[in-house]
Amino acid sequence: xxxxxxxxxxxxxxxxxxxxxxxxxxxxxxxxxxxxxxxxxxxxxxxxxxxxxxxxxxxxxxxxxxxxxxxxxxxxxxxxxxxxxxxxxxxxxxxxxxxxxxxxxxxxxxxxxxxxxxxxxxxxxxxxxxxxxxxxxxxxxxxxxxxxxxxxxxxxxxxxxxxxxxxxxxxxxxxxxxxxxxxxxxxxxxxxxxxxxxxxxxxxxxx
Numbered sequence: 001x002x003x004x005x006x007x008x009x010x011x012x013x014x015x016x017x018x019x020x021x022x023x024x025x026x027x028x029x030x031x032x033x034x035x036x037x038x039x040x041x042x043x044x045x046x047x048x049x050x051x052x053x054x055x056x057x058x059x060x061x062x063x064x065x066x067x068x069x070x071x072x073x074x075x076x077x078x079x080x081x082x083x084x085x086x087x088x089x090x091x092x093x094x095x096x097x098x099x100x101x102x103x104x105x106x107x108x109x110x111x112x113x114x115x116x117x118x119x120x121x122x123x124x125x126x127x128x129x130x131x132x133x134x135x136x137x138x139x140x141x142x143x144x145x146x147x148x149x150x151x152x153x154x155x156x157x158x159x160x161x162x163x164x165x166x167x168x169x170x171x172x173x174x175x176x177x178x179x180x181x182x183x184x185x186x187x188x189x190x191x192x193x194x195x196x197x198x199x200x201x202x203x204x205x206x207x
Contacts, residue, residue, distance in 0.1 A: 011054060025061060087114055088113070097124055104141075106123050128198065146161075146174065158194070177196065
């Protein structure tokens with residue numbers, strides 16, 4: 001499941017915004033740096049964006065910018081949610097993680113029955129892949145274990161979750177977002193997810 005991208009030119013045309021607006025919003029941190037993806041094309045280097053996330057984000061910026069300053073918009077779009085903790089019922093009720101995933105994979109709440117932002121992100125990511133049908137519940141357990149053990153090691157740096165399968169055996173890895181990854185011929189790439197994009201999507205749900 002590769003993330004669908006949109007070119008900078010198509011983005012500016014579709015959203016009817018200028019180059020200057022786009023980069024002013026970037027400087028104000030309304031648009032994450034990680035969403036500006038440089039790729040080689042036949043015309044040279046071009047900038048692309050994760051399509052669903054950037055269209056949603058710019059739509060929200062446009063809707064708010066006439067009534068709020070850019071700093072106020074930034075506060076709305078990037079609330080300080082990392083200390084937020086929710087109970088199981090709240091997570092399901094706010095449609096953050098499905099009840100099935102909470103029942104099967106979400107049995108690691110804190111002693112007080114609350115889930116930290118990081119634990120919600122891990123379950124949200126697993127739910128996201130399960131919803132596509134490309135991953136089963138057993139593999140979901142592997143994914144959750146991989147993120148529990150290694151996600152914190154990136155200490156806020158951008159990383160991607162890589163999901164592969166070879167002869168029916170699945171594997172998960174976390175790599176820095178800019179890394180190229182090469183496989184032997186019999187390994188199939190099932191999905192490569194930006195954890196930054198997942199984090200931003202979760203923040204929008206919690207905001």
